[in-house]
Each structure stands twice: as C-alpha cells, then as structure tokens.
Amino acid sequence: MSGKETLEDYVAKKKAGTKSILEAYREWARGDIELRDPNPPRSFLEVVVRLDYSLWFWTVVSVEAVTLLLVAVSSTSPILTPARYLFGSLFVLFLPGYSLIRALYQSRELSPIEELALSIGLSLAIVPLVGLVLNYTPFGIRLAPVLTSLAILTTALSLLGLYRKYSEIVEVVYES
Template sequence: MVKRDRPPDPVNLDEPLRRLLKIIQESGGSVGDIVNEASRKLELERYEVARLLYKLKDLDLIRFIDPQPPRSFVTYLLSSHVIWFWSLVGLIILILFLIYLTPQVPPFTYLRYVFGSLFVLYLPGAALIELLYPKTSDLSQLERLALSIGLSLALVPLVGLILNYTPWGIRLHPIVISLSILTLALGLGAAARKFLFLKLEQVARYNTER
C-alpha cells in the first residue's frame, strides 16, 4: 500500500512527480494498482513509474505500507522484509562450500579468491552497519559500502587477535568459523532492530490514525 505523507513543494517537483502524487492522492491502493494506473495515465513504462515512486519515497513524500505486517520476529524473518539477511546467509553458505567442498584447482581457486575477499573485506562490516543503521534513510548506499569495508578491516584483525589467545590459534578453520558466526550474529541483530523499528512505525501510525 502507498500512502502520501505531506503536501509536496510544487517548485521542487518535476511535472511527472506532481502528476504521480495526484494519482496516489486520488486512487491510493496497492503499489501494483498505482503503477498500472500511472503507467496508463502518464504514458510511461511500468519500471519508469516504479522509479518515480522510489524517488518520491526518498523525498519522504510517500510511504510504502505493508497491509499485513508480520506480528512476530519469526514471521518477520520469513517475510520479504529480510531478503538481505537470507542473501547474507546464502553467501556465507556458498563461501563455506567453496572452501571445504570444492577442489583446489581453477576455476574454483579464482572463485575462492573473489568470495573470500568478499567474506573478509565486506560482509562483517556490512552486517554491523545494518545493525548500527537499520533504517535505509540513515545512510546512502555509497556510505554503507565505504563504512562496510572500513569496519570489516577493523573487525577481522580483532577476531584474529582474540583467536591468537585461544587454543585454536590463527588458522583457516577457526577464522572461517569465527567470521561466519560473527557475521550471522550481527545480521540477526540487525534484523531484530529492523523489526523493532517496524513495530514502532506501526504503533505510531495507529496512534496517528485514531
């Protein structure tokens, strides 16, 4: 469902955006209905209308509302809200598969280099960024990318330092297992924070509409 938040500033909006806002105000309804109607009235392709909708969302002029939001954290984890989390899980499983179940010959070695670099230099920091900044509007995509790499470079040596004082030491298996657990734990914590913000938005919307 698409909901209009506040009146737009006509000076700063292009004509297609103003017309799309008018369509949203008049019809409302689901995203699919609005895309179909706007595509017909504005004579634009569906993907162009979708792009305009996301632009209005970035300008805080509209909100996308789930008509049937998840009521528990478990149902939230099984919903489309956390595709990013399951993508993270899938990447970690793929990396573990490449490390332990593939032969050490090309092209598997090249895949190990690529996904291993992603595993060490990006995923831990990306999960931490999602935990610290759960709202999409908190940071731009470029800022998230830069901070993810920077925090990964800080987290991985810290994990190595801790492992150095354990009986397992700094070896392949302890490092892979530790980074996997750390990344999944941070991702799960980020999902929990996102669910909390979703519940708070539902409460705020309910109080506003009363």
C-alpha cells in the same frame, strides 16, 4: 498519497506507465510520500521468512555458506580456486562490516555508497580484532577457527540487524 490508498491506486491516478512508477519512486526517495506495508509481519519469525524484509539476510547467509563450501572443496578441486578467492574476499572484506551496519543503522539512514564504504572499513577493523582474540585462545590463528569465528560473528550481527528491523516495524506500525 492518502492513508488508505495503495501504491497501485496512486500510480494508476497518475496515468499508469513506467514514468509514473519512476515518479512515485522519486517522490518516495525524497520523502514526499510514505509507503507502508498493508500486511506487516506480526512476529520476528515472519520477518525472517518474508523475503521483502530479509532478502539481505539470506544473501549474507548464502554467501557465507558458499564461501565455507568453497574453502572445504577447493583444496581437492583447484578449478574452484578463483571462486574461493572471490567469495573469500567478500566474506572477509565486506560481510562482517555490512552485518554490523545493518545492526547499527536503521533503514534508509545511509546512502548505498556510504553503506558500502562503511561496510568495507568496518570489516577491515573487525577482522583483525577477531584475529587478535583468536590469538589468545587455544585454537590460534588458523583457517578453520578464523572461518568459524567470522561466520558466527557475521551471522550473529545479521540476526541482530534483522531483529532491529523487526523492532522498527513494531515501532512504526503497531505503536502509531
């Protein structure tokens, strides 16, 4: 794939169809071709707004919001308790570690299985540390402080990961 050729042109040269799209994806996954955004974001705010760069961030924030809403509402509506357990498990056992992974590792550095395993493992390490810190505050280890602190930590780590993505874009696009 040449420097100025679009993905559409590249696939069209190979006889358009599902097989050529899959072949282009495999070449990209192997590192044989490099895909570049023809209109990369110019600011951090643009990275936040464009879903092709920040869909994972908005998914994390949405799961956090749904979890907090379910915790607040499920005490009055017991039918929502299973949903509370599901989202609460994601909130505690996956999201903190996933946000940390996004903040620490660059794109495509880990396979999805490695990312999943590290996310769960790091969450299992981070959440007790949050509880330990909360134990020595006046708030103690209760539902509201734990939810609040985990939500703030996860959002902060997610924002850090998003900023790291922006820095990667600046490094690759504007300095090369």
